Amino acid sequence: MLIESLWRYPVKGMTGEKIYETALMPGQPIAGDRRYAISIGGDKVANSPAGTWFKKGHFLQLMSHEALAALSCVVQGDHLQISKDGLQLLEANLAYATDVAAVESFFSFYMNEHMPGRLHGMPKVVRLDNQAFTDTNAPWITLGGSASIEAYAAATNTTPDARRFRLNMMIKTDTPFHEASLIGHDIMVGAAHLRIVAPVGRCAAIDVDPATAKRGQDTLSIMRDVFGHTDLGVFAEILSSGTARTGDSITIL
Structure with a gap:
């Protein structure tokens, strides 16, 4: 093999x-694998300490949010780029709170446009440094x-x-x-x-x-x-x- x-x-x-x-x-x-996840807006994720692992039902994921598959994502360090059909939609540095807020707003707009009713509130960007959101x-x-x-x-x-x-x-x-x-x-x-x-x-x-x-x-x-x-x-x-x-x-x- x-x-x-x-x-x-x-x-x-x-x-x-x-x-x-x-x-x-x-x-x-794997280094950098599932380091980040976007919550569906639940209070449990929003109010938990940084670095807490949660099951996939708390996050945007393909089992219930297939519109994500249309987004191309590249992450280098804390630098995030999101594009769709070759057009860049968002660029952010996830080390900065203002950029994180911009990412959360982007996913709120995107999901409400493409899959309305699937969010429970404002999405939240969360991160794991020594584990993965698998x-x-x-x-x-x-x-x-x-x-x-x-x-x-x-x-x-x-x-x-x-x-x-x-x-x-x-x-x-x-x-x-x-x-x-x-x-x-x-x-x-x-x-x-x-x-x-x-x-x-x-x-x-x-x-x-x-x-x-x-x-x-x-x-x-x-x-x-x-x-x-x-x-x-x-x-x-x-x-x-x-x-x-x-x-x-x-x-x-």
Whole structure:
């Protein structure tokens, strides 16, 4: 097996960045992955201490806010750029309170325009520095096999697109769901030691086409009928540090 591509998703629910390499650190997610999230305006997030992890239901995310998929997001450090259809809509430095307020106002306007009634109040930008706003509060990364993506696409009559599943590391595989056989095993990615710990159970977010930002058919029911499960990808815990690069081989220990 080898790494086909690497991804990080700086803002929860928004488009990802394809990267060539990334440092893997014990007890850490991919650097910069899901560092930021935008709340739906609930008081619980607004009144909680900075750095508090919450479940995805508190945030704008693709399971219920597919309009996010139309926004292209690039984050370098604290510098955020948001564009749509090639047109830049917003530029902000998230280290400054005035810029954070501008981002919150942008999402309030955007969501009320495109998906009215989905906010509970003014959105709030939140950040985690040593964790990620993933669907688990454990600092794990995610891996998935290319053959699994292709099998899903064939079963659902969709275009194979790894972005639909928002995995950190895509592995070149020949057998669908081969990565699931690695659960409970340790692997080496370059000098980094990882342990595969659990499957990634899917939600309705995968019904959103990342190319069109449109929600399609219920593909979870198709997965149940065709595959007997709704898992695609696996969680991995980083046990020792190293650098992962596109094209690196993966060794099962």
